[in-house]
Amino acid sequence: MAPENDLNGSEILLKALVDQGVEVIFGYPGGAVLPIYDELFKQNRLRHILVRHEQAALHAAEGYARSTGKVGCALVTSGPGSTNAVTGLLDAMLDSIPLVCLTGQVPTHLIGNDAFQEADTTGITRPCTKHNYLVKDVNDLARVVHEAFYVAKSGRPGPVVIDLPKDVVTAKGRYVGPAKVRHKSYKPQVKGDAAAIEKAVELMAHAKRPLLYAGGGVINSGPAASELLTQLVKMSGFPFTLTLMGLGAVPAADPHYLGMVGMHGTYEANLAMHDCDVMVCIGARFDDRVTGKIAAFAPHSKKIHIDIDPSSINKNVAVEVPIVGDVAHVLEDLIRIWKTKQVRPDDKALKAWWKTIDGWRARECLRYKPSKKMIKPQYAIERLYELTKDKDPFICTEVGQHQMWTAQLYRFEKPKHLMTSGGLGTMGYGLPAAMGVQVAHPDALVIDVAGESSIQMNIQEMATLAQHRLPVKIFILNNQYLGMVRQWQELLHGGRYSESHMSAHPDFVKLAEAYGAVGLRADKPSDLDDAIRTMISTPRAVILDVKVDPSENVFPMIPAGAAHNEMLMGPEDEAEKPESEDGMVLV
Amino acid sequence: MSKHQHQRRHTIAVLVDNEPGVLARVIGLFSGRGYNIESLTVAEVAAKDNLSRITIVTSGTAMIIEQIKAQLARLVPIHRVSDLTMDGPAVERELALVKVAATGEKRVESLRIADIFRARAVDSTNESFVFEIVGKSDKIDAFVKLMEPLGLNDVSRTGVVAIARGPRPL
Numbered sequence: 001m002a003p004e005n006d007l008n009g010s011e012i013l014l015k016a017l018v019d020q021g022v023e024v025i026f027g028y029p030g031g032a033v034l035p036i037y038d039e040l041f042k043q044n045r046l047r048h049i050l051v052r053h054e055q056a057a058l059h060a061a062e063g064y065a066r067s068t069g070k071v072g073c074a075l076v077t078s079g080p081g082s083t084n085a086v087t088g089l090l091d092a093m094l095d096s097i098p099l100v101c102l103t104g105q106v107p108t109h110l111i112g113n114d115a116f117q118e119a120d121t122t123g124i125t126r127p128c129t130k131h132n133y134l135v136k137d138v139n140d141l142a143r144v145v146h147e148a149f150y151v152a153k154s155g156r157p158g159p160v161v162i163d164l165p166k167d168v169v170t171a172k173g174r175y176v177g178p179a180k181v182r183h184k185s186y187k188p189q190v191k192g193d194a195a196a197i198e199k200a201v202e203l204m205a206h207a208k209r210p211l212l213y214a215g216g217g218v219i220n221s222g223p224a225a226s227e228l229l230t231q232l233v234k235m236s237g238f239p240f241t242l243t244l245m246g247l248g249a250v251p252a253a254d255p256h257y258l259g260m261v262g263m264h265g266t267y268e269a270n271l272a273m274h275d276c277d278v279m280v281c282i283g284a285r286f287d288d289r290v291t292g293k294i295a296a297f298a299p300h301s302k303k304i305h306i307d308i309d310p311s312s313i314n315k316n317v318a319v320e321v322p323i324v325g326d327v328a329h330v331l332e333d334l335i336r337i338w339k340t341k342q343v344r345p346d347d348k349a350l351k352a353w354w355k356t357i358d359g360w361r362a363r364e365c366l367r368y369k370p371s372k373k374m375i376k377p378q379y380a381i382e383r384l385y386e387l388t389k390d391k392d393p394f395i396c397t398e399v400g401q402h403q404m405w406t407a408q409l410y411r412f413e414k415p416k417h418l419m420t421s422g423g424l425g426t427m428g429y430g431l432p433a434a435m436g437v438q439v440a441h442p443d444a445l446v447i448d449v450a451g452e453s454s455i456q457m458n459i460q461e462m463a464t465l466a467q468h469r470l471p472v473k474i475f476i477l478n479n480q481y482l483g484m485v486r487q488w489q490e491l492l493h494g495g496r497y498s499e500s501h502m503s504a505h506p507d508f509v510k511l512a513e514a515y516g517a518v519g520l521r522a523d524k525p526s527d528l529d530d531a532i533r534t535m536i537s538t539p540r541a542v543i544l545d546v547k548v549d550p551s552e553n554v555f556p557m558i559p560a561g562a563a564h565n566e567m568l569m570g571p572e573d574e575a576e577k578p579e580s581e582d583g584m585v586l587v
Numbered sequence: 588m589s590k591h592q593h594q595r596r597h598t599i600a601v602l603v604d605n606e607p608g609v610l611a612r613v614i615g616l617f618s619g620r621g622y623n624i625e626s627l628t629v630a631e632v633a634a635k636d637n638l639s640r641i642t643i644v645t646s647g648t649a650m651i652i653e654q655i656k657a658q659l660a661r662l663v664p665i666h667r668v669s670d671l672t673m674d675g676p677a678v679e680r681e682l683a684l685v686k687v688a689a690t691g692e693k694r695v696e697s698l699r700i701a702d703i704f705r706a707r708a709v710d711s712t713n714e715s716f717v718f719e720i721v722g723k724s725d726k727i728d729a730f731v732k733l734m735e736p737l738g739l740n741d742v743s744r745t746g747v748v749a750i751a752r753g754p755r756p757l
């Protein structure tokens with residue numbers, strides 16, 4: 001190997017990535033990054049997965065990151081390469097996924113000249129990254145890479161862009177190792193304030209109608225956080241609910257689980273949230289999909305909020321006890337204080353609270369009308385769950401009704417096993433995310449639950465599956481509609497189905513075959529189990545096109561702008577829809 | 588606690604790495620999240636440590652001001668955020684250059700008022716003055732207002748700079 005000060009920028013870059021523990025890069029080449037690709041060609045420490053669209057590289061890196069807890073890495077060229085990456089960056093930003101995205105850039109002397117394939121990448125990505133860098137001197141490169149990984153994974157994780165002018169990745173320079181790099185200003189707080197934690201324990205100890213409400217922050221914090229939260233649930237006997245991002249943080253099989261909360265959450269979770277007197281929010285952020293109408297949100301509750309990002313606290317909802325810190329650290333302290341104080345929750349009150357909750361549970365809000373003739377989408381998810389649950393599968397989803405049915409009906413027993421676009425709601429996320437998961441877990445069963453429309457937003461990645469022999473299973477709930485759009489039009493826009501029906505769709509079986517995958521179809525309930533079994537046992541990529549009832553809607557539903565106790569429970573509720581003016585302008 | 592609560596003006600001091608894009612990050616944060624900027628000043632204050640100081644005057648409800656500070660603090664190149672309106676007494680100053688073009692009695696009157704305000708003429712021609720005035724923003728407002736009928740035709744203001752009173756640094 002050449003002496004340390006005699007490396008070119010591309011060698012420095014790859015060395016820094018290796019030193020950061022990167023094993024896989026998802027990327028797509030182009031003029032500005034050719035020197036980097038040349039160095040990639042000459043080495044074998046880093047594996048490169050060639051995608052078919054840069055957006056997919058970013059989502060694949062997200063899937064990789066979410067299913068492993070490591071930082072995902074993507075590499076794209078300048079101009080159109082970086083603009084194609086933008087959706088993935090914002091997706092990662094909103095769901096707090098650690099990524100480092102390397103973007104090519106025109107040589108420094110051409111920056112600002114409207115050069116060929118020039119884009120102001122740092123300008124464009126500034127609001128959709130946690131941080132970004134433009135490297136102008138090859139001697140800064142190694143430091144910037146190490147800093148970028150530190151920023152991406154510490155505190156509230158997020159995507160970081162490093163923009164790399166072509167002359168910088170060809171110039172010779174100095175390498176510095178990660179040990180020598182310390183960030184000057186960014187030092188997020190991980191330990192929670194002891195006095196605040198004591199106060200939280202005090203509030204919890206006297207709660208009569210407590211609720212634990214946990215989100216993606218638990219999963220991001222790591223396996224210890226999930227274990228501690230599970231322990232807290234057992235110790236306290238408190239009911240808990242999870243956000244879409246938090247599914248799997250505590251096993252769904254736990255009897256204290258009320259199901260998901262929010263717009264399509266369960267009746268019992270939403271009413272418990274509305275009626276609780278002490279709410280402990282753990283790594284969740286009072287998102288508008290969760291709170292519904294803010295003015296009517298949990299009106300009788302005192303709130304404790306544990307979050308690593310101080311800007312999440314008191315943003316949408318004012319809380320009594322804010323605790324800034326990492327979930328695992330805070331829960332560890334909280335449980336210790338709980339034990340030393342020998343807290344005994346108010347048993348009598350808790351019993352009464354559970355009785356109320358059991359009354360809500362008895363509504364069986366996720367029940368639907370079964371059919372022998374048509375496959376109900378809910379039935380399809382239930383069967384998928386029953387036939388795959390023993391195989392420790394990783395589930396990805398696209399965005400729409402199928403996503404919500406998956407969240408409601410698939411039972412997640414472990415963290416990091418659901419990859420779904422929560423904050424941005426990006427159709428086209430699921431297939432590339434599944435690709436990234438499969439790369440990280442080559443032997444695992446990885447399923448993308450898709451809608452027939454979402455899947456077409458990144459369908460080109462079928463070729464990536466073929467090239468890299470990734471046996472991802474694509475389970476399409478084919479309702480021939482932009483189902484979620486159709487549902488809103490039915491409930492809020494007088495049944496005027498403006499542009500939500502697609503009368504032309506590809507033959508997914510033939511499409512699968514064209515891409516070298518296996519295509520399967522299920523038209524009737526009696527076909528479904530066999531089709532799912534064949535899908536699972538096929539050691540290649542599969543598309544299973546499941547024809548489902550196109551008229552089915554996702555219930556319960558809290559219409560945008562309504563309160564938790566104004567839930568629509570099913571088709572029979574549509575008559576008395578609380579269609580407020582406010583609600584109409586909300587998304 | 589609704590967003591329609593009482594709005595208040597706050598002066599916020601921010602210590603940042605003096606690097607490209609940092610001002611764009613701060614401004615982008617304000618425009619992207621719909622916060623007000625009444626004034627913003629920035630200059631390097633510690634060349635050795637490569638630090639700049641940004642002084643922002645903004646207004647909002649208590650909850651919004653909290654958000655602004657938390658959002659600023661989480662920007663990666665930001666070292667410190669201090670709310671000078673909340674964290675004890677502070678000195679605020681602004682400098683303005685005020686051009687008045689007039690002759691005769693109006694010209695004399697403008698000089699007389701400048702004298703009362705302790706503004707100095709830093710440029711003069713037969714038909715104009717440029718006054719330099721330093722003080723709190725409302726003093727400058729008053730001065731500008733008085734100059735209006737006397738031939739005021741151009742104003743350049745720095746925006747507020749501020750520092751906490753007492754021995755403690757930011």
Ligand SMILES: Cc1ncc(C[n+]2csc(CCOP(=O)(O)OP(=O)(O)O)c2C)c(N)n1
Binds near residue numbers: 398403426451
């Ligand atoms: C990129 C993008 N464009 C538009 C939307 C708005 N949108 C949300 S769900 C949806 C329909 C999705 O249809 P499909 O994938 O068939 O899923 P279904 O709801 O039918 O299960 C649309 C258009 C979006 N979320 N993402």
Ligand SMILES: [Mg+2]
Binds near residue numbers: 451481
């Ligand atoms: Mg559909």
